[in-house]
Amino acid sequence: YLKAKVDPSLQAPELQNCLNQVGAKLLIAAETDVMQNYYQTIHSLAPELADCAAGQLHSEKLPELRTVVLTGDQPPPSSLTHLENNTPSVLISPPSGVPQDLSNLMEVGLNPSGGWVNVQTRDKRMGTTGSPKGALLSHRNIINGALQFCKMLGFNKSHRFCIQMQCCHIANGVCTLIGGLHAGFAIVYPSPKFEPRSSINAINQERCTIVYGTPSMYVDMIMTVKELGVTVNNLEVALVAGAMLPEHLARQISLVLPIQRFCQGYGMTEGVPFFGSGLEDSPVETFTTVGKAVPFVEFKVVDKEGKMVPMGSPGELWVRGYIIMLGYWGDEAKTRETITADGWLKTGDQVILLESGHCKVVGRLKEAIIRGSDNVFPKEIEEFFLSHPDVVDAQAFGVPDARWGEEICLCVRPRDGATIIEEDIRSFCQGKPNLPLQPNLPFQPNLPFQPNLPLQHKLPLQPNLPLQPNLPLPP
Template sequence: VGINPAYQVPELEYALQKVGVKALVAAEGYRQQNYYGMISHIAPELASSKPGELKSKALPELSAVIIDSQKSLPGAIKFSELFELPSEQAISKIEMLQSKIMPDSGVNLQFTSGTTGHPKAALMSHFGFVNNGLHIGNRNEMDQKMHRLCVQVPLFHAFGMVIAIMAALSYGSTLVLPTAGFKAADSLAAIVRERCSIILGTPTMYVDLVRRIVESGAKLDSPEIAVTGGATCSPKLFADIKHTLGVRKVKTVFGMTETTAVIFQSLFEESPEDVQQTVGHVTDHYEAKVIDRDGHIVPLGTAGELCVRGYGTMLGYWGDEKKTKETIDADRWLRTGDQFMLREDGYGKIVGRLKEVVIRGGENIYPKEVEDYLNTYPKILEVHCIGVPDERTGEELCAYVRLKDPEETIDREEIKRYCEGKLAYYKVPKYVRVLNDLPKTTSGKVQKFKLAQLFAAERPIQLTSIGVPSCASSPPPFRLATIFFISASSSEMSEWRRRCWDGCSSDEFVAPSTVSSCSLFIRSLLRLPLCRGLLSWLLLLLPVADDRLASEMQDEDEPDDDEDMDSASSSELEPDTSASPAPSFSALPALRVNSRRFSRAVSPPPLPDALDELEPPPPPPPPPPISAVVSQWGVLSR
């Protein structure tokens, strides 16, 4: 089990308890971290324990703490003494256990990045580890010559563990580890000194490395291939990497912890367009498909959720059978949670994360599209966009920007001018925040949930005068319903707009603490004179919302298969330039209440008398007939 060395005490305790660790190997400390002190804080019994015989209340399964230190520490085994401990009997037992290992046996537990909450522990197989390393190395041309790899990525993640270590072991390549923690200056020095021919890194690492090379004026002649993965890479950064590092190829890899690293990667020869606009070609002996929210395969070139199947699929989440079943179906298809488009030739393109889709007045906005464009602005070093609650449109974009020159400034008007004629008006971020440092994981992924927390801290939760929760609730948001009415006079509509519509968007976001208020609000609508009826689906929300909310609101980085809700057209939500009279009801859309989360599992209750004449909405149309499953060989089935 690889543990992130950046963890603080609560995170370390969570990880050790999650996997039930029996022996812990650690350095005494690193930078500001004192690991022995952290372990002693979690398990205070350590100091009074005999080495190898720890009995801790907080960590009941942990017995041995091994510390790499020159001095003896109370209750801990010195790492240098570890190799002297095994007896012949212990070695025989190890060999016996090794003989029972099968290809599908678990090889390690890999924690997910935790970019949206608590990380989960994915159990990998020997079969997936070996095959992924073999095929990754082949695609990265490691079979062509004896390469020297500059490994900037941490080894406790799938990127470092598989793409670096397993691939190098498969082809006898040399691994160069510049430093214990990423520093662009150390990476540059190692590349020059060791004449590295392949460089591995995340986009964030390449941003810093390119910047360091430009500042130092260094000239590189050894790098041939730059491999990027772990997060999406903008077209501008691709160009900067190739030009500044002087490599002949920039290769991209795309995958996730749950797939033992890679599911898409660059082929041997690709056009510049394919490199910059896709995440590569589906990897060898893997299958990929894209589905809609009902599980039907969508036509090629249509966005949907990416599902993959192959040797690298994890065995499951450790100690979490429910999440495993939600992620992997009975046919071993793994739902990635990525909004994706698949081409007939096997290339794929990330549209965004399903959970990151921003819905502004009914218009879908994929933050990645906006980020890619803003990253081309000369002042900007990197930018990341999140959706934030808005009382009028439901959600708006907030851009968190890191500038190339910390002394520079930038504001929304400058961003808006740069976007004119390039992005639709509703995609332009309403808010712009400048940070010198963005919250990131050790592997360089931006933790967008922390950005959402920063924004929420600026705007405390408020309630409107009629008790409707405002949209400024703290993340993660929960979309309750979209509501329209079927009959009302102009005066009634005016009263409705005055009391409700202007204070609460049609797509309301509700924090856990405000669900009861919303339930009371919805019930009160049935008593208003202006309201002649609501769909029976609305009644579904009241008895089940509280029960379902706990699982919906967990701040874990699980794949999410939900699609967008219907709402008013964003063209109706452009900024008002003058007051306008209340619209007549004939201009309003037809009645509908979208309860997408609950309608599948619960049958509607009997309608009250006032709603007897209403008809439920028609079922959705059947999926399009054109569909495909794509593998390395192209289309397998239609």
């Protein structure tokens, strides 16, 4: 049995690719979302829905799909199966021989070929080309990963978890949904999509003790709390994923959303989680590292030839153990490229493993901006500009350049009420000889902000991407 989770923001061509990639026979979706009408999207791919009987779809563009199930208030055409919003969830029995109890399921460690597996699609955005890759995760990956993560971070049944990430994100599905079954904590979803006002209301009304989100989400929450003039109570833990939490932002969170501790989490679709902040971690370790490794997993840091580097030296992180995926669904070549013959997953992340067991993420090897002969990691630039008093978010990325191969672009998000122009940024850079910025640094306006998605740090040069050296930053 396969379960494939897809991003609800996918447009018709992307959805078609994902469904066909896994050979989906059943599609379950809401009728509408905040941004789009799913029935219209599905109907554009399968106009045959208008004339077929329920469960008997035969579509030219979706040849394997037979059944479409929509949830909502309005009955759809008779060709679709409909679940009203107040309809109890249907429980599907697992394959014969699989224990019903979750703890026994964890101990058994299902044979991936004989049980259920999960296909997590990786959506490539921001101008990249190619189809999304389906990371094939087994029960053994998911159940054990969630268990160990919750133990490391000290989550238990007394907690109430406010989740701001969408369910399509792997960290949400593993660390919170399955983690909640392990630890017994309550789960609160404030809204279908991230909306800071809904999050603040849910935290107070549902007495949430843990909030989970990206750094950009916390920026919006802080601004919303100040705007509304409300007080946030009950919070104990701020769980951060998707990017490192800058120390200055952590201090703002401590003032506006009073909490007892921060928890960093680090992993990837191909393996979640790898590292997490433990109960014993100091504030310095929490702000500068992604914590310690989950138990019973092997980690090593290697150079370009695949040889281990000394402890404390940067290199690519390789991972081996129960936590990594089985492979990419339907793509053996990509699987062999990513997982070695002896089972090591090449993460593509450059990290430093410390003697204490903590891990520092330097950046994505594929995201390194190669300017001339210099390798520049966006994270270095972003952390520098986040120390600017009027900057609440900063994102650096590379674009093709005829002279340098790649040039560095920067987009900053001012704090509420502040205005930042190009001269402000250049003045802030003066006297910083180690900062890899040049006088002809172009600025990119109107970069789309997607709090649920990491930024794509490699942008192809396109006609609709203006790059002008003297273009001011948007307020």
